Amino acid sequence: MRTSVMSQMQRSFSIDLPSLIPLQLPSRRETHLWYILPDEVKSTSLLKRYSQFLSPIEKDRVDQMRGDELKKNALLARTLVRTTIARYQTNKAVDPGSLMFKKNMYGKPEVDWQNCKNYNVQPLHFNISHTDSLIACGVTVHAPVGIDVEDKERKIKHDVLAFAKRFYTTDEVNFLATILDPEAQRKEFIKLWTLKEAYVKALGKGFSAAPFNTFTIQSKPGTEGGYSLCKTSEVTANPLEKTEECNGRWKFDLLELAGSHYAAVCTEDDQADEGAPMRVIVRKTIPFVEDQLISERIFL
Amino acid sequence: MASLSTSSLSFKAPSLPTRISQVLRKPLSFQSISFGRFQSSKKLRLQISCAAKPETVQKVSDIVREQLALSADTALTAESKFSALGADSLDTVEIVMALEEKFNISVEEADAQNISTIQEAADLIEDLVQKTPAA
Numbered sequence: 001m002r003t004s005v006m007s008q009m010q011r012s013f014s015i016d017l018p019s020l021i022p023l024q025l026p027s028r029r030e031t032h033l034w035y036i037l038p039d040e041v042k043s044t045s046l047l048k049r050y051s052q053f054l055s056p057i058e059k060d061r062v063d064q065m066r067g068d069e070l071k072k073n074a075l076l077a078r079t080l081v082r083t084t085i086a087r088y089q090t091n092k093a094v095d096p097g098s099l100m101f102k103k104n105m106y107g108k109p110e111v112d113w114q115n116c117k118n119y120n121v122q123p124l125h126f127n128i129s130h131t132d133s134l135i136a137c138g139v140t141v142h143a144p145v146g147i148d149v150e151d152k153e154r155k156i157k158h159d160v161l162a163f164a165k166r167f168y169t170t171d172e173v174n175f176l177a178t179i180l181d182p183e184a185q186r187k188e189f190i191k192l193w194t195l196k197e198a199y200v201k202a203l204g205k206g207f208s209a210a211p212f213n214t215f216t217i218q219s220k221p222g223t224e225g226g227y228s229l230c231k232t233s234e235v236t237a238n239p240l241e242k243t244e245e246c247n248g249r250w251k252f253d254l255l256e257l258a259g260s261h262y263a264a265v266c267t268e269d270d271q272a273d274e275g276a277p278m279r280v281i282v283r284k285t286i287p288f289v290e291d292q293l294i295s296e297r298i299f300l
Numbered sequence: 301m302a303s304l305s306t307s308s309l310s311f312k313a314p315s316l317p318t319r320i321s322q323v324l325r326k327p328l329s330f331q332s333i334s335f336g337r338f339q340s341s342k343k344l345r346l347q348i349s350c351a352a353k354p355e356t357v358q359k360v361s362d363i364v365r366e367q368l369a370l371s372a373d374t375a376l377t378a379e380s381k382f383s384a385l386g387a388d389s390l391d392t393v394e395i396v397m398a399l400e401e402k403f404n405i406s407v408e409e410a411d412a413q414n415i416s417t418i419q420e421a422a423d424l425i426e427d428l429v430q431k432t433p434a435a
Contacts, residue, residue: 064381064384065384065386066374066380066384066385066386067374067386070384070385131388150390154390156394157367157394157398158394158398163394163397166397167393167409193390197389206413207389207409207410207413208409208410208413211409211410212409213409
């Protein structure tokens with residue numbers, strides 16, 4: 001389903017933007033995953049209009065980026081967050097520029113509802129991630145969310161197993177070591193990276209709260225893109241006796257976006273509805289221009 | 301992956317250099333301030349010790365330039381921020397690994413994730429090199 005709105009606006013010099021099309025909040029067991037492909041946003045007048053939504057601090061950060069492409073991507077990232085969150089205010093049109101953000105005590109960004117003019121407080125969580133060629137934003141309600149995206153073709157400069165031995169768990173290294181084809185091994189390494197990053201970002205307590213070598217993420221047999229998390233903890237002095245604590249509290253989905261990127265989504269499952277599946281709804285967007293529904297996936 | 305939000309995911313200590321320059325103007329109160337009110341943190345110690353040598357900063361810049369595939373006309377200074385150069389967390393970790401190899405040091409993961417500028421990387425390296433017994 002494609003909704004193309006006012007695309008002819010891009011041709012005029014000074015554009016007046018249409019209202020943002022409102023969105024229904026995700027349900028409790030749903031994640032909305034939005035993404036922008038920067039290459040698809042070419043209109044300088046549209047980009048200029050986007051920049052008007054940014055706070056002075058955000059504008060400074062965009063200006064600090066070295067190079068036009070990095071500046072554009074930084075601008076699009078803030079635009080994606082602001083316009084997406086604004087659209088979930090369904091009962092009135094709100095200005096994406098009036099959203100205020102703050103950081104939790106570990107530095108994770110959140111909406112500062114107290115200071116947003118005209119916004120209704122919503123139990124909404126968001127997280128963003130971007131690469132050179134894709135910017136993604138995940139939205140959930142009631143449960144924190146972590147998103148990480150990586151280019152599938154991203155080259156690792158170090159030896160993959162050496163890198164894994166340094167940062168991942170023994171189980172993960174053993175898994176990677178069974179993959180003989182270097183390309184396939186590199187891809188699995190990247191997938192694991194996105195999953196682990198997504199978890200740390202969902203936790204929202206900074207990297208030191210969950211060093212990568214303290215938890216193992218492994219694929220769930222019989223699922224496509226389903227993963228589970230096991231914490232490793234050393235309770236005895238003997239490093240060979242590690243107890244692994246696997247619980248279903250954290251849910252993962254790994255998917256591919258635009259044929260070019262891996263995207264990992266991690267949310268917390270309050271398990272109120274035991275065993276009920278979780279869903280990810282993926283949509284590509286150009287703010288104020290168009291949305292495209294890409295997929296609806298179920299993960300367990 | 302990089303984003304304005306993830307680059308600031310680590311909680312940053314308040315800007316120390318300003319305070320140090322104030323402290324240095326009052327040498328008598330230096331001791332009580334550094335061991336009293338402030339938490340003795342690795343980061344604080346790095347800032348109080350001398351800034352890294354220019355050669356170290358240059359070596360770090362070379363590694364950063366290579367990891368991020370920067371063009372020759374991207375000027376790098378000690379103050380250059382990794383995030384502003386387009387580095388994401390995977391880049392930062394790769395940079396740290398390259399620094400470990402180059403300088404024969406071992407960086408803890410928490411420190412690795414908190415490095416955000418070339419100066420910080422250089423300072424951390426010199427601190428660790430000093431601690432490593434001579435080979």
